[in-house]
Every structure is written in C-alpha cells, then in structure tokens.
Amino acid sequence: MIGKKVIIDADPGVGDAIAIALALSDPEIEIVGLTATAGVVSGRQASCNMQTVLSFVDPALWPRVGFSDAPHSLLPPERGLLLPTGKHGLGDCQPVEAPLHQPTDSVKVLVELVKQYPGELTLLSLGPLTNIHLAMERYPEFLSSLKEFVTLAGAVAEGGDVSAAAEFNVYANPEAARVVFDFPTMPKLLPIDVARKMVMSFDQYNRLPVSSYTRLGRVLEWLFPFGLRESRREFGTEGVAVPEIMALAAVARPGLFEIQPMSMQVELSGELTRGATIFDRRYLRQRQSNVDVLVAVDLQGVFDFVAQILALVQP
DSSP, X not given: OOOOEEEEEEOOSHHHHHHHHHXXXXXXXXXXXXXXXXXXXXXXXXXXXXXXXXXXXXXXXXXXXXXXXXXXXXXXXXXXXXXOOOSSSSTTOOOOOOOOSXXXXXXXXXXXXXXHSTTTEEEEEOSXXXXXXXXXXXXXXXXXXXXXXXXXXXXXXXXXXXXXXXXXXXXXXXXXXXXXXXXXXXXXXXXXXXXXXXXXXXXXXXXXXXXXXXXXXXXXXXXXXXXXXXXXXXHOOSEEEOHHHHHXXXXXXXXXXXXXXXXXXEOOSOTTTTTOEEEEOSSSOSSOOOEEEEEEEOHHHHHHHHHHHHHHOOO
C-alpha cells in the first residue's frame, strides 16, 4: 500500500540521483513530482539528469517533472568537501539527450501540485532552496499548504562542506534560505552534522543486493562505484558520504530519527561566513524555534532501509 505523496526538488548530482532512484523504487511512498534546480550542476543539466534517472528506473507511475533553465551551476571555484560529479553530474552514467517537447518550469509544477493536493504533500528538498523561495513568491500559501517539508541543509556545530562555515545548499542561495526558514512552518531540517554520517564503504556496497538485471541496480552501478572511486581519489577515504540517502530516509522512515526544535538564522553578508546557519542554543533564546532539527539517527536502520528497497526490486 502506497503511503505519503512526495515531491523531490533536487540538483542531481551523484548523491541526489541515488536518492531519487531509490525513492522511485520504494513501494511505501509515491513520488508525484520531481523538480530540478541549479546547484552542483546547472539547472539545465539538473533537468537532463533528473529525466535520465526517471527514464532508466521507469517506475510504474511517472511523476510530473519540472525543469530549470538556469545555465550555470552555483558551485564556487573552491568546492570544499563536495564530491566530484563527473562530466555531466551523474558519474559513469551517460545522460539521456532527449528533452521533452514542452518542458514545464519547476516552480509552476511545485505550485500546481500543492494546489492539487492541499495538505497532502511532503516536499523533500535536496538542493539549494531557490525553487521553494520562488514558489512562495508565486503562491504565498505554498509552504503552509504542505503536509511536511524536509530539507537537507545547514550545519549545527560541525562547520560547512563547501566552505569552513557554510553547507552548500544554503551557501548557494542564502537569501532564499533565509526567506524559507523565516516562514512560520517549522520545517524538518537535516544538517550535515547528522546527514554525512551516511557513509557507504566498498564492503557495505558489495553486501547490498544490487542486481544489474534490474533497472534500479543498473543505475546504482553507474553511480555508487564512481562515488567510491572519487571519494578515495579526492579525500583518501574508503567510503563515500551520501547524505541524500539520509534525507530520503527522513521522509520514508521518520521513526529512525530524533528531533529537537531549534532557533536558526542564515548569515547573508559575512566575508567568511556567508551562508552559515547560526543556531541559538542559549538557555534564554532571543527567538522562538523555527526549525525541527534531526539531531540523531539509527544509522543501521538507514542502511537496512536501502537494502529493503533493493530486495523488493525483482530482476
């Protein structure tokens, strides 16, 4: 039985592509929308990559797809701890070069889906918050019309990944992030402090029931080995961080997480701290809580979640 209806807004990227492929294959959630945004790749490339993953997985129910026309990625020259994505963003996977005849703008898709399913949708944001901000401008009731909003963004205490202070999804468009997080909806925020604990080693990947005879298995075989190789080459590590899987688990298996309300603001102007997320953890806070932060996770439960999806996909 299909559970919650989900929209994923993303900038794929290897990690986002893995999460999207798994989400499309999870029988317990229904992906009703996939919307592309500029981030680690341009909006145009993100759109192509999203269509590629969807085409290769080919789920029984195809979601609506939103496209971005942004011609440039939002990566700074120094990419910090962000994993390389390959020539097109999908590692060893060659993108589909067949754009739709009449692509629909991501923001339009987001707004139309929320109006179609008021109070029913969970929005999972895996990239910069540009589309969410624009959807709020176009439809002021956008966030309040969602059932749930989960975002992979920010850092509480561990600094950043793209800079010493900032996590990439906030850094890429901090103005949008500030508007989104200032809206009184208490989104669930998965910071990289917790999300980057999702590290897949070579041994763990080899133990997963990944079959090249399934559509999902073929996609993962293009993405995971590339990520593992690049993580070893770039960072000297024997595993690849896949925070996007953790974010998907926060939507699909929320019982694996502990939540703590916090007060958070986004830094806009600091020379060294632009894009930093500042959490007020003083005993006497000056602001009310505005985010529900996922502060702890059953990590083995997340690995089991991935294995369960793969086990359900038959050759």
